[in-house]
Amino acid sequence: MPVDDRPGDGDGNEATTGTPLISGTNVVKEYQTGGQTIRALKRIDFRIDEADSVAIVGPSGSGKSTLLNLLGLLDVPTSGEIRLRKQDVATLSDSERNRERKQTIGFVFQSYYLIPTLTALENVEMPRMLDRTPKKTRDRATELLERVGLSDRLDHAPDELSGGQKQRVAIARSLINDPELVLADEPTGNLDRDTGDQILDLFEELRAEEGVAVVMVTHDEYVAEAADRVVNLVDGTLRAPDTATRADGGHRDRE
Amino acid sequence: MSRLYRLTGRFPVVVIAWRNVSRAKARSALAAAAIVIGVVAIGAIGAGGAAFKQSQFQSIQEQGATDVFVAPGIDKEPGHFDREDVKAIEETVGSAGVVATRGGEAEWVRRGDRRESVSITYMDDPRSLYTINDGAIPENWRRSIVVSNEFAQEHGLGPESRLTLALDEDTGATYRVVAVLAATQGFGSSDVYLPIEQAPAREYDQVRVRTRSVDRAESTADALRERFNDREDRLLVFELTSLVRLLKTIVNGINVFLTGLGSISLLVAGVSITNTMLMAVIKRREEIGVLRATGYGKADIVRILLVEAVILGVIGVVVGLAIAFVVASVANAIFLGDPLAFTSDSLLYLLGAAAFGILTSLIAGAYPAWRAANERPVDALRG
Numbered sequence: 001m002p003v004d005d006r007p008g009d010g011d012g013n014e015a016t017t018g019t020p021l022i023s024g025t026n027v028v029k030e031y032q033t034g035g036q037t038i039r040a041l042k043r044i045d046f047r048i049d050e051a052d053s054v055a056i057v058g059p060s061g062s063g064k065s066t067l068l069n070l071l072g073l074l075d076v077p078t079s080g081e082i083r084l085r086k087q088d089v090a091t092l093s094d095s096e097r098n099r100e101r102k103q104t105i106g107f108v109f110q111s112y113y114l115i116p117t118l119t120a121l122e123n124v125e126m127p128r129m130l131d132r133t134p135k136k137t138r139d140r141a142t143e144l145l146e147r148v149g150l151s152d153r154l155d156h157a158p159d160e161l162s163g164g165q166k167q168r169v170a171i172a173r174s175l176i177n178d179p180e181l182v183l184a185d186e187p188t189g190n191l192d193r194d195t196g197d198q199i200l201d202l203f204e205e206l207r208a209e210e211g212v213a214v215v216m217v218t219h220d221e222y223v224a225e226a227a228d229r230v231v232n233l234v235d236g237t238l239r240a241p242d243t244a245t246r247a248d249g250g251h252r253d254r255e
Numbered sequence: 256m257s258r259l260y261r262l263t264g265r266f267p268v269v270v271i272a273w274r275n276v277s278r279a280k281a282r283s284a285l286a287a288a289a290i291v292i293g294v295v296a297i298g299a300i301g302a303g304g305a306a307f308k309q310s311q312f313q314s315i316q317e318q319g320a321t322d323v324f325v326a327p328g329i330d331k332e333p334g335h336f337d338r339e340d341v342k343a344i345e346e347t348v349g350s351a352g353v354v355a356t357r358g359g360e361a362e363w364v365r366r367g368d369r370r371e372s373v374s375i376t377y378m379d380d381p382r383s384l385y386t387i388n389d390g391a392i393p394e395n396w397r398r399s400i401v402v403s404n405e406f407a408q409e410h411g412l413g414p415e416s417r418l419t420l421a422l423d424e425d426t427g428a429t430y431r432v433v434a435v436l437a438a439t440q441g442f443g444s445s446d447v448y449l450p451i452e453q454a455p456a457r458e459y460d461q462v463r464v465r466t467r468s469v470d471r472a473e474s475t476a477d478a479l480r481e482r483f484n485d486r487e488d489r490l491l492v493f494e495l496t497s498l499v500r501l502l503k504t505i506v507n508g509i510n511v512f513l514t515g516l517g518s519i520s521l522l523v524a525g526v527s528i529t530n531t532m533l534m535a536v537i538k539r540r541e542e543i544g545v546l547r548a549t550g551y552g553k554a555d556i557v558r559i560l561l562v563e564a565v566i567l568g569v570i571g572v573v574v575g576l577a578i579a580f581v582v583a584s585v586a587n588a589i590f591l592g593d594p595l596a597f598t599s600d601s602l603l604y605l606l607g608a609a610a611f612g613i614l615t616s617l618i619a620g621a622y623p624a625w626r627a628a629n630e631r632p633v634d635a636l637r638g
C-alpha cells in the first residue's frame with residue numbers, strides 16, 4: 001500500500017512548496033434551516049497539492065460532504081476564502097465555476113449516479129458529450145474503461161453492472177476530462193473489501209502516474225490508511241487524527 | 256466507429272433527450288397522445304371546415320355570385336327595360352357582359368288537349384348564360400326552342416322533339432327543340448328558352464350583368480346604383496356578393512369557434528406535457544445534478560429538457576397530422592368530390608395545427624426545464 005515517500009510531507013512543513021491546487025483559509029459554511037443556523041464548518045484551513053492523496057474521515061454530520069462540495073466548487077463558503085490555484089473562487093461566475101468543474105475536477109459519488117439511459121461507455125463520455133468531438137471522446141472513454149478493467153462491458157446499461165463495476169464506470173467518468181483533482185464521497189462505501197481494494201489501487205495508480213490529486217471521504221479506517229494524509233473532521237473542525245503518524249490534518253489544527 | 260455514431264455525436268443533446276423520452280415509454284406516449292388529439296382537433300376541424308366552405312362557395316359561384324341582377328325599380332316608368340335602357344346599363348358596367356332577358360309563361364298543349372304551364376325566358380342567346388348539353392343553337396335562331404335539362408329529363412325531350420306552346424289563350428305554335436342545356440343550379444332558370452323575337456314585345460324585365468369576380472360584381476352593382484338610383488329607384492340591383500360575405504363571415508366564425516375548441520384540447524395537451532416533464536424532472540433530479548456537477552451549464556439542461564418536450568410534440572404532431580390528413584381527405588371527398596382537393600385554407604389549418612402542437616410542447620416544457628436548470632447540484636445530490 002502507499003508509501004509515504006513524498007519529500008516535505010512531514011509534520012506541518014510541506015506548505016512551503018509551490019502553489020497549492022486548492023486551498024482554504026478560515027472557511028466557514030453555515031446552513032439556514034427554519035430560522036436556525038447550522039455551522040457545518042467552523043473556520044477551517046486546508047490545502048491540497050498536485051498528486052495529493054487525502055482521506056477525510058469523521059463521524060456522521062461532521063461536515064465531510066460539506067467540505068467536499070466546497071472543494072468541488074459546487075458550493076461557496078459563507079465566509080473565508082477558497083482559492084483554486086491562485087484564483088479566489090468567490091470571484092468566479094456560475095458559468096466559470098461550471099467550466100472549472102468540468103476541466104479541473106472529477107466527481108465520484110457514493111451512489112455512482114450513472115445515467116440509466118446511457119451505456120457504460122456513454123456514461124463515461126457524458127461530461128464531454130457536448131464538446132462535439134465524438135471520435136476523440138469515444139477513444140478516450142474506451143481507453144479509460146479498459147483501464148478500469150471494463151473493456152468487455154462497454155455497451156452494458158448501468159443496471160446490467162455490479163456495484164463495483166458501476167463505481168469503476170463512475171471513476172472512468174470522473175477522469176474523462178483529465179482532471180487535476182478527483183473528489184470521491186465514500187467511493188467504496190457500497191463495495192466489499194476486494195472490490196474496494198481495486199478502487200483504491202486505481203486511485204493510487206492515477207495519483208502516481210498522472211499526478212491527479214485524490215480526495216476521498218470515508219468512514220472506513222482501512223480505506224483511510226491507504227491515503228497519504230488523513231484529515232479528521234469532528235463537528236466542523238479539524239482534529240489531529242488518532243492514528244497520528246502520517247496525516248497532518250490539513251497542516252494546522254485549529255483551537 | 257459507425258457512421259450513425261458520427262452523426263448522433265453531432266447532436267448529443269438530441270441523443271440524451273431521445274433516450275430520456277424513450278425510457279418512460281408509456282408516459283411519453285400519453286403526453287404525445289394529448290398532442291395528437293389537439294392536432295387532430297385543430298387540423299381536422301379546420302381543414303374539414305375549409306372544405307365545407309369551399310363547397311358552399313362553389314355552389315354559390317354556380318348560382319351566379321359573380322353576376323349582378325338588375326330589374327326595373329319601383330320608380331321606373333314604364334315597368335320594363337327597352338333597348339335604350341339596356342344600352343345605358345351596358346355603358347355603366349363597362350367591360351362586363353350584359354344579358355337582357357324577359358320572363359314569360361305559356362301553356363304547353365299536349366296530346367289529348369292536356370295543357371301544362373311552362374316558364375319561358377326570352378333572350379338573344381342562351382349560350383351567354385348556360386352551356387349546351389345536347390344539340391346546337393342555329394346561327395339564325397328565330398323559331399326553334401331550347402329546353403332546360405330538368406325539363407328535358409322530366410318529359411323525355413331531346414333535340415328534334417316538338418312541342419306546341421300556346422302563348423296566348425288559343426293560338427298554338429309548334430317549336431322544334433334544337434338544344435338541351437346542361438344541368439345548372441343556376442339562379443333564375445326557366446323551363447324553356449325562346450328567341451327574344453318571339454316575345455310579345457321587345458321589352459326586357461331583367462338584365463344580368465356578368466362579371467369575372469365577386470368583388471367586381473359588387474363594384475358593378477355600386478356603379479349601377481350610383482348612376483340610376485340617385486334620386487329615384489329606377490333600378491332594382493341585386494347581387495349575391497353581400498350574401499357571400501355574410502355566409503363567409505358565418506362559416507369563418509363557426510370554423511374559428513370550432514378550431515378554438517380544438518385549441519383547448521391542445522392546451523390540455525400542454526398541461527399534460529408540463530406534468531409529464533415535471534414528473535420526469537423530479538425523478539431525474541440527481542441525474543440532472545450529476546450533469547451539472549460534471550460541467551453542464553444551466554442552458555445545457557434547459558436545452559436537453561426543451562428538446563425532450565419538443566420530441567414529444569413532434570411525435571404527437573406527426574401522428575396527429577397523419578390522422579387529420581385522413582379526416583380532411585374524407586371531408587374533401589364528401590364536400591368537394593376529391594379526397595386530394597385541399598384548399599389553401601385547409602392546408603393552412605393543418606400547418607397551423609402542426610405549428611401550434613410544437614409551440615405548445617415547447618411552452619409546456621419551459622417551466623420544468625427552467626426549474627430543473629435552476630436546482631443547485633449540491634441540493635440535487637444531497638442524500
Ligand SMILES: Nc1ncnc2c1ncn2[C@@H]1O[C@H](COP(=O)(O)OP(=O)(O)OP(=O)(O)O)[C@@H](O)[C@H]1O
Nearest residue numbers: 031032033038040059060061062063064065066067
Ligand atoms: N443543505 C443543508 N441544509 C441544512 N443543513 C445541512 C445541509 N447540508 C448539511 N447540513 C448539516 O451540516 C452538517 C454537516 O453535514 P454533512 O453532510 O457535511 O455531514 P457528513 O460529514 O457528510 O455526514 P455523513 O457522514 O453522514 O455523510 C450536518 O449537521 C447537516 O445536518
Ligand SMILES: [Mg+2]
Nearest residue numbers: 064065066185
Ligand atoms: Mg456525507
